[in-house]
Amino acid sequence: SYELTQPPSVSVSPGQTARITCSGDALPKQYAYWYQQKPGQAPVLVIYKDSERPSGIPERFSGSSSGTTVTLTISGVQAEDEADYYCQSTDSSDTWVFGGGTKLTVL
Amino acid sequence: EVQLVESGGGLVQPGRSLRLSCTGSGFTFGDYVMSWFRQAPGKGLEWVGFIRSKAYGGTTEYAASVKGRFTISRDDSKSIAYLQMNSLKTEDTAVYYCTTPYNSIYDAFDIWGQGTLVTVSS
Numbered sequence: 001s002y003e004l005t006q007p008p009s010v011s012v013s014p015g016q017t018a019r020i021t022c023s024g025d026a027l028p029k030q031y032a033y034w035y036q037q038k039p040g041q042a043p044v045l046v047i048y049k050d051s052e053r054p055s056g057i058p059e060r061f062s063g064s065s066s067g068t069t070v071t072l073t074i075s076g077v078q079a080e081d082e083a084d085y086y087c088q089s090t091d092s093s094d095t096w097v098f099g100g101g102t103k104l105t106v107l
Numbered sequence: 108e109v110q111l112v113e114s115g116g117g118l119v120q121p122g123r124s125l126r127l128s129c130t131g132s133g134f135t136f137g138d139y140v141m142s143w144f145r146q147a148p149g150k151g152l153e154w155v156g157f158i159r160s161k162a163y164g165g166t167t168e169y170a171a172s173v174k175g176r177f178t179i180s181r182d183d184s185k186s187i188a189y190l191q192m193n194s195l196k197t198e199d200t201a202v203y204y205c206t207t208p209y210n211s212i213y214d215a216f217d218i219w220g221q222g223t224l225v226t227v228s229s
Contacts, residue, residue, distance in 0.1 A: 001171065033215045035152070042204055042219040043152065054213055086152050088215075094168045096142075096154040 002026060002091035006099035013107045018074040020102045022087030025068055032070040033088045034063060036081075037101075043086065047072060074104070082106045109133040109218050111205050116223030119195055127190040127223060129205030137161060137183035140208060142216060143190050145201035145225075155203070158188065173199075195227045 004024040012018045022032060032050050035043035045054050047063035050070055060075045074081055087099040115127040129141065142157035156169035158179045167179050178191040188205055202224050206216040 031214070037152075042221055044219075045213065045215050045217045048213040048215040048217075052213075054210070054217060084151075088152075088154075095170065096157075098152045098154065101151040 002093075002095075002097050004087055004089060004097055004099035006085075006087060006102045008100070009103045009105065011105040011107055012077050014079060015076055018077050018081070018104055020072045020074075020085050020087075020104065021069055022071070022089075022099045023069045024089060024097075024099075026091045027065065027068050027070055027089060030089050030092060032063070032065065034061075034072045035086045035088065036083045037086065038083045046085075077104075077106055079106050109209055111207065111218055111220035113203060113205050113220040113223040116203065116225045118226045118228065120229050121195060121197055121227055123195055124191070124193045125195060125225060126192070127203055127205075127225070129188040129190070129220060131186045131188075131207070134207075134209060136186035137181075141179070141181060141188035142206050143179060143188075144204045144206060144216075145199075146204070146222075147198070147201040150201075153201075155190070192225070195225075197227050199225065200227045201225060 006022050034047035036046045037043040046057050046061050050065040051063040062073045064071050084101045084103050086101045090096050110132045112130045119125045143155040145153050156179050158167045176194045181188045202222040204222045206219045209218040
């Protein structure tokens, strides 16, 4: 079955840049989406179609794609950005998969 | 305000059944795909399945882990999507979320309910 691979954790100091990667064989052909999830809350879409930002999401959130890897970048990280981040995509078979999630810690 | 509200969660014994409901408001429910996701305690997100709108046949797709045990249906007259869960296993214990790709520009699951907890235990 198709898998997306994320690092379990990323740590940065406030004001620094956090980069979270997601790797998958189908990513060159399929869009990726990023969700932020804080404890006890439902996920929130922060990036769609690899690099687009939904309305209401701060400009410090951006996405990029290169080959089999997509990257979520958070510039000027703030304490409120501490959360779990999940990438999501499909292998084109009408099924959706998530990466295992990355816990972002703001030191 | 576009909103989804799940209900029906609770404690159930292994092998038994449970039906979850997802009630939508603030949008034309029947025009949208409705999907279910779940999250086991302390674990990541997992897609469960989805049901297309009637305009696209109202057909369903499921994750391999639930196929044959779970069934998604919808009653557009009541703006409700259902997740019928049969032959439940302890590993089905999770918070279950319903979602929909409301904003067609995003083509993503941008509207989520608050989730309902299902605990499968004897």
